[in-house]
Amino acid sequence: MKTQKQRELVDLFLSELEEGDKSVYRDIAVYLSELGYNPKKEKSRISFKHDLHNKQIAKMSIDTHKTKGPSPCFSLRFSACRGYSGRFSDIVGAFIAKYPTRTARCVSDGCDYCKGGALSHVYTHAFPGGDAKYHCGAYALEIPGVTAEDIPELKKLIKEEHGYLLKHEAGIENILP
Numbered sequence: 001m002k003t004q005k006q007r008e009l010v011d012l013f014l015s016e017l018e019e020g021d022k023s024v025y026r027d028i029a030v031y032l033s034e035l036g037y038n039p040k041k042e043k044s045r046i047s048f049k050h051d052l053h054n055k056q057i058a059k060m061s062i063d064t065h066k067t068k069g070p071s072p073c074f075s076l077r078f079s080a081c082r083g084y085s086g087r088f089s090d091i092v093g094a095f096i097a098k099y100p101t102r103t104a105r106c107v108s109d110g111c112d113y114c115k116g117g118a119l120s121h122v123y124t125h126a127f128p129g130g131d132a133k134y135h136c137g138a139y140a141l142e143i144p145g146v147t148a149e150d151i152p153e154l155k156k157l158i159k160e161e162h163g164y165l166l167k168h169e170a171g172i173e174n175i176l177p
Helices: 004-015 019-034 086-098 148-169
Strands: 037-042 045-050 056-063 071-076 123-126 132-135 141-143
Touching: 004 019, 004 037, 004 045, 019 037, 019 045, 019 056, 019 071, 019 148, 037 056, 045 148, 056 148, 071 148, 086 123, 086 132, 086 141, 086 148
Parallel strands: none
Antiparallel strands: 037 045, 045 056, 056 071, 071 141, 123 132
């Protein structure tokens, strides 16, 4: 984290987690920070945005409504990513089914909130029967039950989305290897 205030914000969030979750969420927060995403308190969650494009890529929070007690929540914007695992494909499908009104308007009527070709930055899911549906790519989708095993794929998705946002939102070619 760039500043002491940002470190304290993340440390306060981590202090509310059980030991097993602390390392997972710290790893994610550090990686986001290394890419230039600054943690900022927004209501009851931490949002990660980049100074060059000011788009939210991730958020962390504590869900206090679970029956088993408070649990961490992680949401990630990965709409420009392709070729992710079945776990992430299922997450996209579930969100499209849960929020049918959040269709990707840019595909049909020219919403221009996100830059780049419409089909390059929307969540896409092929449902049984071959029916493809689209979900607005500006949303960070909740990734339930994040574990250490998810970290490599999460980092891959973060890096891919980051490259897309730098190129299309900030006009900078990705300089990451």
